[in-house]
Every structure is written in structure tokens, then in C-alpha cells.
Amino acid sequence: MSGLTALGVTATPYAADVTDSAAMAEVISRVDATGHRLAGVVHAAMTLDDAPLTELTDERIRAVLAPKLAGAAVLDALTREHDLRLFWLYSSFTTAVGNVKQSAYVGGNLFTEALARRRHGTEAAIAVAWGALGDCGHVAREGLVPSMEALGTVALGSREALDALDSLAASGTVVAGVGRHDWARLRTFLPTLTTPRFAALLPADGDLGGHTRQDLVAALADLTAEEALTTVGGTLAEYLAQILQTDAARLDPKLPLQDYGVDSLMAAELLTTLRQRLDVEIPPLELLQSGVTVTDLARHVLLRLGVRTTDTANG
Numbered sequence: 366m367s368g369l370t371a372l373g374v375t376a377t378p379y380a381a382d383v384t385d386s387a388a389m390a391e392v393i394s395r396v397d398a399t400g401h402r403l404a405g406v407v408h409a410a411m412t413l414d415d416a417p418l419t420e421l422t423d424e425r426i427r428a429v430l431a432p433k434l435a436g437a438a439v440l441d442a443l444t445r446e447h448d449l450r451l452f453w454l455y456s457s458f459t460t461a462v463g464n465v466k467q468s469a470y471v472g473g474n475l476f477t478e479a480l481a482r483r484r485h486g487t488e489a490a491i492a493v494a495w496g497a498l499g500d501c502g503h504v505a506r507e508g509l510v511p512s513m514e515a516l517g518t519v520a521l522g523s524r525e526a527l528d529a530l531d532s533l534a535a536s537g538t539v540v541a542g543v544g545r546h547d548w549a550r551l552r553t554f555l556p557t558l559t560t561p562r563f564a565a566l567l568p569a570d571g572d573l574g575g576h577t578r579q580d581l582v583a584a585l586a587d588l589t590a591e592e593a594l595t596t597v598g599g600t601l602a603e604y605l606a607q608i609l610q611t612d613a614a615r616l617d618p619k620l621p622l623q624d625y626g627v628d629s630l631m632a633a634e635l636l637t638t639l640r641q642r643l644d645v646e647i648p649p650l651e652l653l654q655s656g657v658t659v660t661d662l663a664r665h666v667l668l669r670l671g672v673r674t675t676d677t678a679n680g
Contacts, residue, residue, distance in 0.1 A: 383410050383436035390443055405451035406444055408477070410436050413503065415466040426469045433473025437480050451534060454481050454492040458518070458544050461494055462555050478540045485539045493530055496544020498523055515630055517550030550607075554637065578643045578670070585672045593672060598663035604638045605659065618659040622652070629653065645669045 379395055381388035396403050410432035414425050437454055444452070459467055460474040474494070481492035497504045497513045499520030504510060510520045521529075521544065529543045548567045552558045558567060581600055585593045598618045605622075606613035608631050616625065622632075632652050639645045645666050652662065 383408070383439060384431045386439045386443065389439050393443055393447075403444065403447050403449065405449050405453070406440050407451070407453045407455075408437050408440055409455045411455070411470070411473075411503075413467070413470060415470075417466060418468045421469065429469035430473045430476075433470070434476045437477050441480055441484060450489060452481075452484060452490040453530070453534070454478070454490070456492045456494040456540075458494050458496045458542060458546075461542065462551075462557050481539050489534070491530075491534050491538060492540045493533065494540070494542040494544075495526065496521060496542065496546065498526055512630060515634075516554055517547035519545040519547070521545055550634075554634065578645070581643060582670060582672055585667075585670070593667055594660065594663055597667050597670075598659050600643075601635075601639075601659050601663055601666065604642070605635060608634050608638075616659065618663070621656045621658055622662075623655065639666065643670070 379392045381392045383389060393403060412429050412432050414421070414429050416425070440452075454477040456474040456477050457470070460471050460478065464471060474492075478492040478494075481490040484490040497510065497518050497520040499505055499510050499522060501523050504513060504520065514520065526543055533541050533543070546566075548558065548563075552567055557563075581597070584596060588596060599613070602613040602616045602618060605625075605627075606616060609616075609625060609627075627635075632649065636647055636649060636652060639647055643666065646669070647662070647665055651657070651665060
């Protein structure tokens with residue numbers, strides 16, 4: 366990393382548990398004894414244990430909090446008397462948007478962000494909320510890049526990410542995020558993105574493409590049942606095309622969704638889109654049945670919209 370290279374950092378193979386104050390004090394003393402002053406700290410330790418909060422025991426929560434919370438506190442206390450040029454703490458994008466299975470991890474990250482703000486008054490400090498990294502770290506090791514990109518978070522390369530961190534540190538920023546996100550797609554899965562603090566990042570509803578419920582109901586009013594089915598099918602094709610990142614014109618409304626590679630994650634996104642845009646609830650089993658097509662789904666939507674077409678009006 367360019368910033369660390371400029372600082373003349375020397376890598377020394379000392380190892381210790383970051384939560385062990387005595388062990389970390391020994392590491393710092395050994396660094397000081399080399400004649401090269403300790404110039405900075407990068408705290409990137411973490412432990413994950415993903416599960417709903419109701420399933421977590423005190424022991425499991427402590428195990429996740431320890432490297433983040435206790436480790437950051439130890440490093441803070443031991444380096445207060447050092448003239449550091451950087452004190453970097455790693456947080457996560459999930460800290461801002463929430464994750465029902467990472468409550469302890471999110472809590473630990475919140476502590477690092479609070480510590481950066483407290484420490485910043487006297488020394489350089491920054492907490493960075495990382496998005497997905499595609500060439501190293503947990504996301505890469507676990508093969509999570511494809512699923513995260515399907516959700517709307519595009520993986521960064523480590524060089525790109527660290528260059529961005531260098532720029533943030535030079536700007537005097539205290540807490541910031543580094544990532545690449547498709548905010549319109551993420552909004553489908555993350556209700557927290559509709560809160561005011563994310564307003565500047567999200568496109569207006571009209572920028573998402575396709576009809577809203579009011580638009581669609583108005584468009585169906587004077588159509589026959591067959592025309593209404595085609596119109597609704599066209600709207601669903603637009604939604605599905607956004608999820609598949611393709612052109613709606615390439616989708617055959619009579620072809621099973623599975624033939625387009627629609628998996629459970631994509632199906633969930635489509636159902637969420639229908640709920641948010643059209644206020645229509647479709648049971649997941651109806652969508653996941655083998656052989657279900659866009660036309661089949663359009664029939665379900667048309668029924669739930671309760672629109673009277675010219676055929677029914679004249680009947």
C-alpha cells in the first residue's frame with residue numbers, strides 16, 4: 366500500500382492475541398526496542414459466528430465481540446503515549462445497514478467507529494466500513510462474491526480498496542465506507558436503506574424502471590383480459606430483466622423461470638420487488654414451483670390487483 370510504503374513500515378513477525386493487554390504490550394516494547402518507532406496501528410482482527418440473536422449464547426457473543434471491542438480497546442490504551450501517524454480500525458458495511466445474523470459483529474464494529482471518533486480529537490484515527498473485497502478476506506475465502514453481487518454489492522480489489530483508504534485518511538475523515546454498491550438493487554433487500562440517512566445515495570422511485578401499482582392499475586382499466594395479462598407480463602419481465610441484468614425483450618413469457626437461471630435468491634428479490642412496487646404479495650411456493658412462467662406469475666398478480674377488465678365489466 367502506497368501510504369504504508371511512504372511511512373517506511375518494517376514488517377516484524379511478532380504474534381500475540383490482540384485481546385491480551387500484556388502480550389500486546391510486549392509486542393510494542395519489542396518494536397520500540399528495534400530503534401524504529403511505532404508509527405501506526407491497523408486493527409483488522411475479527412471473528413464471525415452468524416446466527417439470529419435469539420440463538421446466540423453469552424459465550425458466542427463474547428467470542429465475536431472480543432477481537433473487535435476488546436482488541437481495539439487494548440490497542441487504544443497501549444498506544445496513547447505513542448506519536449502515531451495512523452490508527453486504522455476496520456468496520457463493515459453491515460454496520461450501517463444491519464444484519465439479523467450478525468448482531469454481535471455489528472455491535473463490535475459500532476464500538477470501533479465510536480472509538481475512532483473519540484480518539485480523533487487528539488490523534489489521527491479512522492474507522493472504515495468495508496464493502497466486499499473480491500481477492501482476499503472472508504468474502505473471497507468463502508466464495509461469497511457471486512451472491513453479494515446478486516444482492517447489489519460489487520466486490521473491490523484490495524489495491525483499489527486500500528488506495529481509497531489512503532485518500533480517506535489523508536482527508537481527515539473519521540468514519541467512512543469503502544465499497545461499490547448498486548443502491549437500487551440493495552434497497553430491494555435492505556429495508557434500512559429507506560431511512561433518511563441513505564436518501565442521498567438512492568435513486569428516486571421513478572428511476573427504478575417499470576410501473577408502480579397506481580400506474581399499472583390505470584393502464585389496465587380499458588383493456589381486455591388478454592391485453593391486461595400481456596401488459597402485466599411485460600411489467601414483470603422488466604422487473605425480472607433488472608434482476609437478471611438483461612434486456613426484457615429477450616425474455617420469453619412462456620418459458621419457465623428456472624430456464625433463465627432464476628434461483629431462490631433471485632426469486633426472493635422478484636417477490637420483494639412486487640411487494641414494494643405493486644403492493645402485491647405472492648407466496649414463495651407459487652413462484653418456486655417447477656415450470657412457472659412470467660405469464661403464470663402475471664395471472665397471479667392480475668388477480669391480486671383486483672382490476673376489472675372490459676371483458677368482466679361487460680359480463
